Amino acid sequence: MLGVVNLDKPVGPTSHDMVDMLRRLTGTRRIGHAGTLDPLASGVLPILVGAATRFSAELTGGLKRYDAIIRLGARSATDDAEGPIVSVSGPLPDETSVRTALSAFIGTFDQLPPAFSARKLGGRTAHRAARAGDPIDVPARAVTVHALNLLTYMQDTEGVDVRVDLRCGAGTYVRALARDLGERLGCGGYLSGLRRTEAAGLTVDTAVTPQRLEALAADGLLRNA
Template structure:
């Protein structure tokens, strides 16, 4: 049984669910989930949670993401990328200056209409199921946030009508739709040609590992090198080490009082408690037993003068 997070490099041709299915075979366990769908043709970072790390799926799905997208002007498709059926083709007369001017309009917040080929449900049906049946339904726009868009390469803009951009965005942003909307604003249409997800929260492309590499490390007994501890996602929080005399109550999901905290940590490598900040109402801490077992995230309730469980990760 493994617990934690794996930064998987999703290769083209795999769905996100395909990645989970193969990992279940590699790790011989069922409790695995991914933190944000990538289209089959897209590549890059797919953070996968295993064991007690699956309790982080929703939290990690909310993290901001970064992408590098290749966009082709002068064409629109039913999927908003080049894997779909072409709906229209247009002449392109777009300068580098014009492209940058239009792209700037999408920096910040804007209302984005999700594509028909997406997993969003309308009336209990996934949109892509309706699209495959030849149906199109009205979709409500969703407010997304895009802190920055950077044009990385427009050297093929005049010849092949292609440019490459880097996008930093909030959850729920469809890059295919962003490409489509940029093309619409330019008056010539556009579709996404290629997509790489380079970052999800603190997980980056340069540390992502392929499924084949994960399988190889399993055979070599080196999986611990690529499975990040569940608590690593909370490393910005202060920690508390609880006295062994209170451990049984922790194991049963109970909170703890200030007097249950071990004042001196037994390992110099573990941070010491900052008492001046620890007992403020609402402060969150990560909690360990004396043998360094991670129990979860607890929040201080000043009125009750105790810490209560916010997210419990302990597994006997």
């Protein structure tokens, strides 16, 4: 088997877990992925099989699109729902303020990666150093946001949930964007949900689920593909 599998990764497993699954189902060792998705994220994960792994850099570097939910009114050590959540006192932003703040992130700007990320410095991985209690200062890098549109705004007694449609270039951390939006609004923020809807020209409406791949493998259709 060779080519690109447009996989709809579910919430829970890592991107590498999905690679291991394809290796098991196809009997092929030469498999990789283009663009990591965190365990809490779902959606398009391009899986490269066989000779297609040579195009990993080209596919990873393309436009990406996300459907993201940002929780405002609290902060997280990991900038997502996995870390300890700390509420922030003070007024919550209204919808107009959120729209104005979102517009400030359109374009190319320097973004500081999350403390818990896969970025490396001096041979050390940021998330491993942070978990060991010795975080490293990973430098900011330029990222590009092409569009950032507010889809829904919902306020409760403790915070605000905003759902956004994001189109961005490679290397953009949506967790960091959620954090920085909260800081700009003065209320704190973290990423509470993320679904990648497009990557490497592949869209989520044509993606295949792990369950479908398991069924194809059971019928003997993957090893001969």
